[in-house]
Each structure stands twice: as structure tokens, then as C-alpha cells.
Amino acid sequence: MNNLIIKITRVIKYTVCFSLLFTKALSEDSSEGEKLYLSHGCYSCHGYNGTGRYPLANDISGIMTSEELFTMFLRLRADLNPVSPSNSMPNYSKNVIDDSEAKQIYAYIKTFKDSPPQLEEIPIFKEMLDNSNRKE
């Protein structure tokens, strides 16, 4: 019985240590990722909080499914010399953002959370909707 308790305690200890290490690594990643996110201008389309014109907050689909897909997406963006000025998402080659930096940006984006109120919880929107119904 004692052996079992010791084994369980060890498992818990290792799990906690591993979690702490992982969290610390993620935190370091996201901290570095923040600097990269801002310096490479990701904010210009995705916003300072991932809630910009092309939002990334809360995104768990598509390119945000994994680091690999995210990195692949950065590399696969169009890299043709534009005839007209383009504000599409740029191509980020390894020269510009290497794989480890891409992971750090990915980690930072994962920290974005957007929890806006529901429509009916925003009084001005509720009033607009109520008024629109009254217009009938």
C-alpha cells in the first residue's frame, strides 16, 4: 500500500513539474511571440489583441490547429511581385521568421481570448434591434 502511495505521489510530482515546465516554456514562447507579433506587423490586420479585421482570438480551426500548419501557412503565402499595391497577408520565408520564431508567434496568438458580451447584453444593440422591430 505504501509503495502504491509513493508511486502515485511520484506521478503527481512529475506531472506537476512537467506542467510547470511546459507552462513556463509556453509563457516564454508567448512572451517572445508578442515581440515578434508586433515587430512583424501581424497586428496590422489581426489587431493588437487578435480581434482586428481578420480576427485570430479564440481561433482553434484552420491554420491555428497546429504549429506545423501555422508555419506552413506563413511560407505558402503569395510571393509574386505585385503589380498593384497589396494589403494581403505577406509571405514569411525562413529568412524572415524561422521555424522557432513561428512557434513563438503561434504560442502568443493562442493566448488571445475575446469574450464580448452577447448582443442582448449590449444595451445599445438591444435598443437598435427593438427599434427596428417597432418600425414595422
Add this chain to the structure above:
Amino acid sequence: MGSSASAAAILGNPVSVQSEENRVNKNNSIPAPTQSSLERDVGDTRPPNTIDKDRAAIRPGSDLMVQVLKDLNIEYIAANPASSFEALQESIVNYGSPPNTTPELITALHEESAVDMAHGYAKSQGHPMAVMLHGTVGLQHAAMAIYQCYHDKTPVLIIVGRDDTFFRQEQTANDIAGLTRAFTKWDSQPESLESALSDIQRAFNEAITPPMGPTVVVLDTHIQKEEAGNLVIPNYQSPVFKKISRNQARKIAKDLLEAENPRLHVGRLRTPEGIADAVRLAELTGSSVRTSATAGPMSFPERHPLCGNGGKIDHDYILGLESDGKDASIQGPTLLSNAANRDLTNIGFGFIREPVIPPRRDLSGKNDITADAESSLPLIINEFETISSSDPNKVISNRIESYSKENMNTYQDELKKTLEKKRKGWNSSPVSLARLYSELWPMIKDLDWCLSSPTVFSSRHHVGMWDHNKPYSYLGMHGAGGIGYCIGASAGAGLAAKKRERIVINIQCDGDLNYTPGSLWTAAHHKLPVLTIMHNNRGYHQEVMYLHYMAGVRGRGTDRMHIGTTLRDPFIDYAKLAEAYGMNSEGPIENPDDLKAAFSRGIRSVLDGEPYLIDVITEPR
């Protein structure tokens, strides 16, 4: 709010000014202005009761020029003072009873701003105001703004003073108007006072006749100062607008009557009267309507019950009014029609040169008619009334009822979808532009408002949420994308709004304001009801994105694109900038929860006749 309080202290009020009448500026011993001189400065004064017959000037030519402007109902003339029109300026502020009224002289701190004001005013009112510019140098300062008016087909009456004495030879030229001839509609340099008077009348007519645009009259100083003697001002003849023929009007009326699902595509008309006629035609014919009211001024009211697709997409007859129409399209002449008068082949710019680059999409209907839609509308209405029964048309009234119901349903569905999108980033800091527009709308919706600034850089969040029902609800874009337009055009919209209990909303991009901030002072000095809300993303954001893309293509340095594109180190304090120009202000605001109270203060100030600026730190787009 600290800056607001400071601003109030600086601005003071008439009482505090009065109490300091005898205050002396110790730095230069020049007395502070008295209450009476301040009143005179804003035009609240009376002309002398008698004219001294012994003076050297009895009936100066410039008095007659001002009378012509009065007869043309020119409400305002904006200028930065200059020697080449000193005589005309003196007449504006002293001639007439009361003087300095129609036109009232508006002090602009830059010639570009003066023309921007005229641009914003004309788009609000469908009627031009005037500007005065100083010789070669003033006209060159104003050139970019004139270019934008031309592209925007906006009427502006430009007077250029020409002093061909030896006062300043650099500031005169044989043909001053030639500097901007490629992008003005008409110009003249009259050689006599009589010609000058008729040329001002013609310049007005040319400006308001499609294709509308800026026109220039160069007035020599000696003509302005000339004694008029018994010279009579020429009779003014209104311009002739090209209309469709009676046969064309009859066919359109017949097609509208016979169509099961008629539709009107209404673009930008010339005046509010034209919009009233478009509404009349839609209601008379039971047509559904597509409007351009969210893209620019002078179009069909967006929330009119017939505005929408009426639940029908199989429209069997579409009439375009200054817009494309599947079956008939009445559109005024393009700027290229003016080519014969201008040097477009050698100089020509953009879409106003020959050969011209084809438009991006074909807007032509199969029955295009080059005529002024607004002038043609009464003919169509008249023909429709003639051929339709005098009894109420049950088919049309049923269609109106059905369209109205469908349009309301569509509006309600779309509004919910629109608002759903605006929740994103609701509590974020920097402030989301969706929240900025959302917080503002409930506070202005019951007022008479005009959105004066182009909104493409602030993501056009008014569209779908705000109701664009007035000719001036949204004044549209710059004309040619030239930056520095917003605050000047907003001051011009403010001039239009001032006497009409209207307020002006200017969502002001930070980069744009730094070109021509002097219009803040003009707004404060003339007490224009303009609420400026900074979209302060601290950069030239479009260029940030362009450069990122370019660096991405070249595979290098996407972390260096802030160089030359951002406004940091140091940040610019726009509330203090406004305060320096004498405008009440506050900010910067970074917490979205602070918007509502700030907007409330701003609107209260503007309703009291004092412009106000709120600096908001925003998301890039």
C-alpha cells in the same frame, strides 16, 4: 478631461474677454482685442451709414463683384488673406447691409484647406461656395484640393487675385489659371470690370452644370479697384441643363408602367430637389430602389420603405439615374466630355486624359442617355402621370406594400447580422472601430447629422448600422485619394450645418490631420458644429500593410516596416493640438468604456455651437 478644462480656460467666454478689455500683452505692448473688435471679427457689425463722397473710391468694382456673389447666393467665401485680392476682401467685409454676409469671409489657414472647405460644403448643400486664392503661389497651394474637387465632380467657384504691377513679380503670370487648367472645368481672365462680372456668373453656371467641377476666374487688382461709375451688373441667366427628350421620357414612363418589378438605381444627383423627385418617381411607379447613400452624398434615402430589393431579384425593368441601369441609364456627361476645353492629351491625369484607361467595370446599360438625370426626372414623372390612370393603381399600391414589407424584413435580418459582427473585440484596448461607431450611433440618430469624413480607412462601420436618409448623411471619399482632406471638408460641412441646426461628425484619421491642422482653428474661430473623433492608429496604416507585403515578396525585413510609416517616438497628442488651436478637446482615450461619456460631452459642446475633438487610440482598422 483635463485638457478640456484647460481648453475652456484658454477659450474663455465673452464675459471673461470683456473683463480683460484693458489687458495689455506685456511682451509686445499690443492691447488685447476688445469685445467690440471681437464681434466685428466674426462679422457682427454694421456698415457705415453714409458714404463719404470725398473719398478716392466711391463705387469700387469689387463692390459689384460682391453683389454678383450675393445674387448667386454664395453663402461663404474662404480665403487666406493676400494682397492680390485686398480690394475684393475689403468689399466682402464692408459692402452690403449687413456686410460680410452672403458671402461671409471664412478665414482659412492654408489655401488647400480653403478649397477642402468648399468641397465639403458643396457636397453637403448641392450648391457651391467660393474661395479666393493669391496669384501663382496661392493657386499652387490649392492645386491638390482643386484636383480632388474635379475628380469628385464637385462645384467650387475659385477667384484668383492677380497683381500684375511690380509688387511681387514671382506671384503673377500671364496665364495663372493655366497652372490648374487640366483639372478645372472652365477659367477666364477678364480684361474689364464688365467682363469680370459676367465671367463670375458664367463660372458659377459652369461649376453647377454637369459635369460639375471647380471653375476659376482670375481678377486683376486694377479691375477690383476700378471705379464702376454707372456700370450695371449684367442680368444673370440660369444655366441650361441637358434633359432627355419628351419621347425618351414617354418611353421610360411607359416601360415603368408596364413592368411587373420595376427598379431604380439612384446614384449621386446634384441637389436635394433631385432626390425629392427620385422619391416621387419611386412612389408613383412602385419601384424598388438601389441607393448610393452609403457611398456618397445626394442619393435616395436608405431607409425609405422602397429602398432595397423588395424581395425580388427578377427585376424586369431597371432605370439608372446617374447610375447603371439594365434597360435605360440617364447619366450626365463624364469629365472627358470637357476635353475640348482642357489640355488633356498632353497633360491629362488619371481618368481625365486621352486615351483614357478603361473603367474597371462596364457601367453602361443598353439604352444609355447622356443627359442630366435630375433635370430629366420631372419629365418622366409628368409623362407617367399622363399615361397612367387617374384612379389609384391597385397593382402599384399592392407592389409598394409588398416591397415595403420585404425591405423591412431584410433590414431587420441584416441589422442583426451586422451587429453580431460588431461585438468582436468589444472590450479591447486599443478601441475597436466597430465599437467606436456603435457607441456613437444611438447618440446622434435622433439629431440632424452629417458624416463628413471618408470612412474607408476606419472600415466603414456606419454602413448597415446608421441610417443614411439625408442628402448629406455621408459625404463620401476625397475625390482622388489625396490625404489632408478630412478636417477641411468637415469644416466646410460645418459651414453648411451651422445655420441649419445640423451637426457634423468627422471620424478623423491621424495621418490626414497632420497635413492641414489649421482647419481646427477655422472651426473654432467660426464656431462650426463639428465633432472630430480621432481614429488614432498612430500610423499611415495602409502603407504599413503595403510595405509588409512588399518585404514578404522579397523575403527580407518584415520587422522594419514601421520605418517611415508609423507616428511613434513620440506619439502625437491630438487633444493638445486641438487645444492649441482653441478647440475644446479630450483624450487620448484607450478604454472603450470611456467612449460614451466622452461622446456625450462632445455632442453637447457641438450642439452649443463649439467644435470638439476626442482623441481615441484605435485598432489599426
